[in-house]
Amino acid sequence: MLAIPGWTFATVPGPGSYTVPLLILIHAMMGLSSAGVTLAGGYIGMKLAPRETAKAQLAVIGVVNSLVAGVAPALVGLCVDFFAARELAWKDPSAVYAVPTLSLQDW
Numbered sequence: 001m002l003a004i005p006g007w008t009f010a011t012v013p014g015p016g017s018y019t020v021p022l023l024i025l026i027h028a029m030m031g032l033s034s035a036g037v038t039l040a041g042g043y044i045g046m047k048l049a050p051r052e053t054a055k056a057q058l059a060v061i062g063v064v065n066s067l068v069a070g071v072a073p074a075l076v077g078l079c080v081d082f083f084a085a086r087e088l089a090w091k092d093p094s095a096v097y098a099v100p101t102l103s104l105q106d107w
Contacts, residue, residue, distance in 0.1 A: 003030045041065075 006026045011019050041061065049057040
């Protein structure tokens with residue numbers, strides 16, 4: 001979870017010589033945590049599944065994980081397109097009001 005703000009603030013106050021090593025470190029830590037979550041989910045699935053249906057349940061867990069991993073980037077892309085016009089500060093293009101939240105620019 002800390003990787004998302006890590007990416008956001010990796011180049012603050014500006015790109016420097018430490019940016020690439022920092023991004024490599026963030027990606028490595030994400031890989032380690034992702035592997036841990038996957039192993040833990042599989043282990044919990046094996047422990048909770050009855051012996052006679054364990055293979056089918058683990059297959060369903062794998063299919064659901066793959067579907068979610070495939071659909072999530074498309075949904076995030078739609079969210080980025082939606083918030084690009086609002087600058088994540090909720091500035092509705094058709095109205096005059098703005099609710100200041102987090103203003104990130106230059107995707």
